[in-house]
Amino acid sequence: MAAEADSQLMLRVKAGDEPSFALLLHRFRVPVYQFLNRMVGSPAVAEELAQEVFLRVYRARASYEPSAKFTTWLYRISTHLALNHLRDSRREREDLRLDDTPEDGRPLQVASRDITIEERLVANDRVERIRRAVDELPEKQRVAVLLHKYQELDYRQIAELLDTSESAVKSLLFRAYESLRVKLADLATASATKAAG
């Protein structure tokens, strides 16, 4: 229902209704930004790329056809931009130390709140390990996991977006999740021990 509403909004944007675009922008700015931030690992770059995504959506409004879900189209643009950025820059990501903050000065995002400094450092370390584990996945597996786990796209959407089959996506996801489970096994054990204690 929501996807239909998104498509309807986009059709209105196509017809020249700018407030509908502002609504779509407001609705998707956070998920698109979060997807890009996880893809490129930099809040500043993610913000710049997210702006570019919405600019491209607006520029392409005249050619929009609601043949696929709006979110599939949106994340296709986002994925394309993120992968292009990663390929073009070929940057070597510097290892974040515990006392490091990302380049725009915003602290590393962790789920826990109201924690001590020591707990915060530990949490940052855990998040950094999780981020690195996802980063080390092959490109398609990484995209598939981020879209499946965080953006909640279904197999069909991911397949469409990656120009592959649904069964290939399932295989990608299974291998990716299993790989993460193995790499992050000690963190999972630590969490279980802490929960039990």
Added chain:
Amino acid sequence: MKEADIRKTPAFPEGSHSEDAIREAREAVSPLLDEWRAGEPAPGFDASVLARIRAEERPQGRIEGLVAWFRAMNAVRGFGLAGAAATVLFAALMLREPAMTPENLPSQAAVQDLSAQQVELALEDLRMLDELYSAPASEENYNNKKI
């Protein structure tokens, strides 16, 4: 992926159980992945995007304005050319025959009374001139007859 990790990763079960396998694999790492928050864009994000859109559209508007202006100029080009031609023609005429200005006005004509004798003399002069002009024609006629 390290070799040891590959050994630990089970093969993907094809068929109807594949989705269950994915769900189980996902659930195994989901709590860990949930710890990774990606934050939110800066508060002015929407405004920045909308400003960039307006900035992109503004130059286009200017270009469209220029195109419209050139089109308008193109439409009146015929009138412009006609006007330019008329100006050149007028300038040429002015150079050949300067307009009457106080500087080049002829001096006031002298007016004086004529006596009857003077009129008589003037008429006599005119008659003489008339004869003088008609004489070469008659001589020419004579020469033609002679040939």
